[in-house]
Amino acid sequence: MIIKILKWAGITLLSVIALLGAGYGLIAMNIKNRTVRQYNFDNEVLDIKSDSVTLARGKHLVAIKGCQDCHSKDLSGRIMMDDGAVGRLSASNLTGGKGGLPSDYSATDWIKALRHGIDKSGQPLIFMPSHETTLLSEQDMAAIIAYCQTVPDVDHELPPINLGPVANVMSYFDKMPLFSVEKIDHAKPMVARADTVEGIKLGEYLAVSCSGCHRADFKGGDPLAPGLPPVPDITSSGNPGKWTQQQFLQTLRSGKTPDGHQMKNDDMPWQMTAQYEDKELASLYQFLHSR
Ligand code: HEC
Numbered sequence: 001m002i003i004k005i006l007k008w009a010g011i012t013l014l015s016v017i018a019l020l021g022a023g024y025g026l027i028a029m030n031i032k033n034r035t036v037r038q039y040n041f042d043n044e045v046l047d048i049k050s051d052s053v054t055l056a057r058g059k060h061l062v063a064i065k066g067c068q069d070c071h072s073k074d075l076s077g078r079i080m081m082d083d084g085a086v087g088r089l090s091a092s093n094l095t096g097g098k099g100g101l102p103s104d105y106s107a108t109d110w111i112k113a114l115r116h117g118i119d120k121s122g123q124p125l126i127f128m129p130s131h132e133t134t135l136l137s138e139q140d141m142a143a144i145i146a147y148c149q150t151v152p153d154v155d156h157e158l159p160p161i162n163l164g165p166v167a168n169v170m171s172y173f174d175k176m177p178l179f180s181v182e183k184i185d186h187a188k189p190m191v192a193r194a195d196t197v198e199g200i201k202l203g204e205y206l207a208v209s210c211s212g213c214h215r216a217d218f219k220g221g222d223p224l225a226p227g228l229p230p231v232p233d234i235t236s237s238g239n240p241g242k243w244t245q246q247q248f249l250q251t252l253r254s255g256k257t258p259d260g261h262q263m264k265n266d267d268m269p270w271q272m273t274a275q276y277e278d279k280e281l282a283s284l285y286q287f288l289h290s291r
């Protein structure tokens with residue numbers, strides 16, 4: 001009797017393992033196919049000027065849009081993660097140095113990346129938040145491109161991206177934004193220029209950079225990955241709803257909340273928010289308070 005039960009238990013267990021294995025195999029294949037899919041969009045043209053005002057604007061945007069958090073301070077790229085479970089994620093070297101963008105990487109290629117989430121050859125960029133950069137105004141995207149084209153060459157060769165099982169499963173269930181090309185409304189026209197007057201509209205434009213973590217409604221949610229803190233609600237119904245505009249500015253400049261909690265830059269990128277202008281932080285506050 002016991003032997004029979006054990007035998008059945010064993011068969012059941014083996015079947016479950018086999019099913020899981022087959023299920024994972026299908027998921028891994030699905031993700032693999034999506035990484036090599038070929039996309040083709042009509043080429044767009046931006047008026048890319050490189051006067052000093054535009055370059056200064058581009059530099060500021062590169063600082064406040066988190067490009068340096070992923071691509072490193074000098075934009076020479078960085079291995080963002082390398083572990084057996086999640087896999088290896090490298091953010092490209094965006095300079096013209098060895099291991100960087102090829103010498104024929106044109107403005108059109110920059111637009112493919114920032115507007116559509118694909119590389120020069122038309123394949124998806126992986127983990128690059130193009131679903132956010134696609135919402136930049138034409139003027140701001142042009143400024144970013146102009147500035148990036150002036151940064152000094154840095155030789156830095158990076159190992160290729162290699163997705164592990166956790167990344168495969170999480171992106172299959174849409175818990176990790178690997179393929180921004182699939183999230184973008186490619187037919188939506190870009191706005192020519194964004195409002196730069198302090199207020200709710202400017203705040204809404206800037207808050208795109210917060211939505212990836214704080215969610216589209218800014219009400220927060222589960223941790224972004226195992227081991228990270230939950231993401232708080234930053235609207236009027238969350239803690240910042242009780243703060244003054246001054247306290248909000250101080251928090252985003254220092255990473256320290258009014259109740260004395262020091263946030264880690266790895267959890268909440270406050271070294272990025274510290275570089276926003278007063279006007280921009282005030283606008284973010286006003287926008288988030290209106291939600
Ligand atoms: C969350 C991290 C992250 C942020 C923020 C980010 N990137 Fe990326 N970016 C990546 C990764 C990862 C890749 C590599 C994608 C790949 O190789 O498939 C990439 C690729 C690119 C590419 C394509 C380069 C190539 O090799 O084809 C460009 C251009 C680029 N990023 C520009 C930017 C700019 C400009 C910003 C800021 C506005 C920015 N990125 C912000 C992670 C990021």
Ligand code: HEC
Pocket residue numbers: 206207209210211212213214229230231232233234238239240251257262263264267268269273284
């Ligand atoms: C990479 C993910 C990420 C991005 C991008 C991000 N945040 Fe956060 N933010 C977090 C996490 C995680 C916490 C909680 C940190 C902790 O508990 O220590 C947090 C905390 C905060 C807090 C403190 C809230 C409280 O209740 O104490 C504020 C305010 C905040 N973020 C505002 C912003 C704004 C504004 C932006 C966009 C300009 C932004 N964040 C972008 C992840 C992010």
